[in-house]
Amino acid sequence: MSNFNIQSILRENIKNLTPYSSARHEYTGSASVFLDANENPYGSALKQNYNRYPDPFQEKLKTALSKIKGVPPYNTFIGNGSDEAIDILIRAFCRPGVDNIMVFPPTYGMYEVSANINDVEIKKVNLTPQYQLDLDSIADTIDQNTKIIFLCSPNNPTGNSIFREDIEIVLNNFNGIVVVDEAYINYSRQKSFIQELTEYGNLVVLQTLSKAWGLAGLRIGIAFASQEIIDIFNRIKPPYNVNQASQQLALDALTNIDQINQWIRETIDERSLLVKNLLKFDFIEHVYPSDANFILVRTNNPLKIYQHLNQMGIIVRDRSKVSLCEGCLRITIGTPEENNRLLEVLKEFK
Known part of the structure; x- marks a missing residue:
């Protein structure tokens, strides 16, 4: 939204906040x-000081x-996990006991947890059976405190x-912050929304x-x-929210982009192969299309399959009690050896 005014939704106490000024903050x-x-x-x-x-x-x-993502450093916040960014956003823009956030189940659970910690109401609009946005219900559910x-x-x-297109409709019509969480974007055919940051002043992209x-x-x-x-973000965050070891090791990792791209390609190949082999089992009813490094698998007996895998030392995620995921297990794509072991154990399931 080109005319979006961030100050109109920022909490008054945050507008007036004097952030903690650390020694390293004051000196450059x-x-x-x-x-x-x-x-x-x-x-x-330690050997390393x-x-x-x-x-x-x-x-x-x-x-x-910035060299990898094409986003200037001044448009970038680095936190202690994406969960820190989620928490800061809620603390910055939502008044406890007054304002609300909106989520679309089934989805990542920390949005709701962070809102509950901060005494902020959660408005839920379920995804459609095809796991897409229900735009009409979203429009009906948003209120002045969202x-x-x-x-x-x-x-x-x-x-x-x-x-x-649906995300763009929300961005263009909502007079608040729209967070697009792209934790799994590296495995997807979709373009990242970081390319749209200059277009939408109300957009926050998490990676x-x-x-x-x-x-x-x-x-x-x-x-x-x-x-x-x-x-x-920088006014609210703790002064030293990312430790030196994590900063240095992350810097080292960013020099190995060729290795990362190879692992991404292998994961996507393994994802296709695992889906093909899982569908051979009569107790697997459906494997949902995935753009991530995991698959959602609908079975006819999720609890017993989960327990069987658990007893054999294989841990997957039971999502069968989550809205719109009835009967489902979530399975992360492992190495070829791990995926083969999963299939071998499933062959033993009665």
Whole structure:
């Protein structure tokens, strides 16, 4: 929305917030003697020294990401996982006990958890049976206190991408923040919405280094948005929200893009092969199309299949109690060896 005014929905206490100013925040430049942050000057108990506080704004990592994503560093926020970005958005724009967010089940559960933690109402509009947006119901459900819409595409746990035209309709007609969560975008045929940041002032795109980049243990989440929204993130976040080890290891990983692209291609190939082989079992009723590194599989006995796999040391996700996922298991695409082991164990299921 070209005329979107972020200040119109920002909470008053956030407008007036004086952020914590850390030692490394106040000083920029080069120095050889650091006597400003009460650090241990002798080093750390590790081979790698971590006695100094990390860059609070992760400038080197943002610059490296900018070269890959084509998004300027000032349009980039890096958090302790995407969950931090989700939480900050709700705290920035939703007044507890007054405002609400909108989600579209079945979808990623942390939107609802973060809203509940912050005492913010959740309005739910189920996806259609084809796992797409119900635009009419969305329009009927939005009210004046709806401040954030969370869209997951490719969606978790269904695996499909939401129609791009439908997301654009929401962006063009909603006078609030629209979050497009693209945690699985590397496995999708769809284009990322980061290309639309200059078009929509109310757009926030979430991505992560946890999936395709294989860095789930480092907790590196990314939000791309207008500079005005990124400034709000930086005012609210803790001063050193991403540790030095995670920043450096993520920087190292970003130099291995050829390896990552190869793993993505292998995962997509394995996804197709696994779907083909799963459909040979008579207890597998349907495998939903996926643009992610997992598949949603409808079975005739999800609990017993889940328990059978569990007993054989294979863990999948039972989603059978989730709305519109009745009878379903969510299966992450593993290595060829892991996928073959899954199929072998399923052959033993009676």
